[in-house]
Amino acid sequence: MNQTSASQGDAPVALITGGARGIGLETAGMLHSLGWRIAIADREPPTDAELAEDPRLGDFLRLTLDVSDSASVDAAVASVVREHGGLNGLVNAAGYNKHQPVAELEDATWGNMFDVHLGGTFRCCRAAFPALRVASNPCVVNFSSVAGQRGRVNRAPYSAAKAGVEAMTRTMAVEWAPHGIRVNAVVPGWINTRLTRNNIRDGKTNVDNVLKQIPMTRLGEPAEIASVVSFLMSSQASYMTGQCLVVDGGALISGNW
Template sequence: MNEQGRVAVVTGSARGIGLATASLLRERGLRVAIVDSDLEAAKEAAVGLDPRGDTVSAVQVDVLDADSVTAMVEEVVSRFGGVDVLVNNAGITSQGPSQDVTDEAWDRLLGIHVGGTFRCSRAAFPALAASGGGAIVNLASIAARVGLPQRLSYCTAKAGIEGMTRTLAVEWAPHGIRVNAVAPGWTRTRLVDDTIKRGLINEARLNALIPLGRLAKPEEIAAAIAFLASSEASYITGQTLYIDGGVTIQLPV
């Protein structure tokens, strides 16, 4: 699959699924903006993908701030001439009893996930429409489909992203913009590894709940994102692709 010359913006891409996605898109010929709140980490990731900096750029953004998001898109357009692909990956997580969730914590998590996805999509809309075949891929989660105790804010946010994906897909189709989402299950990221090491997750028990018997690799999520962003998915829009090893299709007995 060769997507030579197209431009992709990947938020939250200094590490984890975002970095795996940026790496795969670069491998397939796209020019890539590594967009993250941590500029130094973004720069390090960008150098790792292209030491000369000809095809990869690091850009800082605060997805909670509309002006910051607008400036980010303007910087990418100035650097690369446009935007063909937007991957809305920026996010955080939280855990705790639902009755103890504060307004501040609730607003911050939904503001980053739902608000950030909206703000980045809105800011990128003119460039995506101008590209004549733009694609947005949002990061949902199995948390959008199943109830996860003590993760109320996260589950709510991811369900909201699925709804946003469908609505934008219908509304922006006349502009040539496709909008889809991926919904990863448990994935082998640094955050999950740290959680396992701290004993907050029992990996053996978790693997036993997954029909395929293991956690996903970030590269497996990236492959699905890259497909939905590519011309091979030119007739797919408004869909959420679950990449979860089968965990959401079963009723354990």
């Protein structure tokens, strides 16, 4: 999967939104180890403590980005192209989740969930298109969720937005294939992120019930998602586009939802 070129200046460039922490950061680190030049963009940039704790962050171009704002997105992509001379890959990992019953949802909550997950993915792809269409081996990896393929209590806007990401991924794959741009998505299940651990700690997630839904009887690790993203970004996936790869330990096929 290594796309390393002879010189750093020839190495492919990837922009990872939501890249300051969690799966986004793990993806950035793995791609960097495979020879990519990395830009991470996040609404909350790494803190000084995080920079001291994780030396990988010092190797990345770090940008502040609000994916719900077109001007912010356009500026971030322009910064990457200006700094690195182009853009070969885009990973749309920015997002958040909020659990709330449909009957109690406010318009603002519903709208913001779509604005970040579906709208944010759209804005980043739109902004990146001019650079991707002239790049070598250009690719996009969007982030969906198993919640977008199954009904989950108290997750209506999140699930609906993620289902939209998958539909948009397929449409973009068809539209952009003539330009040589591959567009795929990764569909994570329950992953051992800081958010998941906090929800377990705070009693918002019953880990025993979660594990009963997963045939492999464990949470996934961020590196296991990052490795799939890295594959989709590599030349080994050169004939794959429009695919939404589920990485969930078998949860969707188990029938235990």
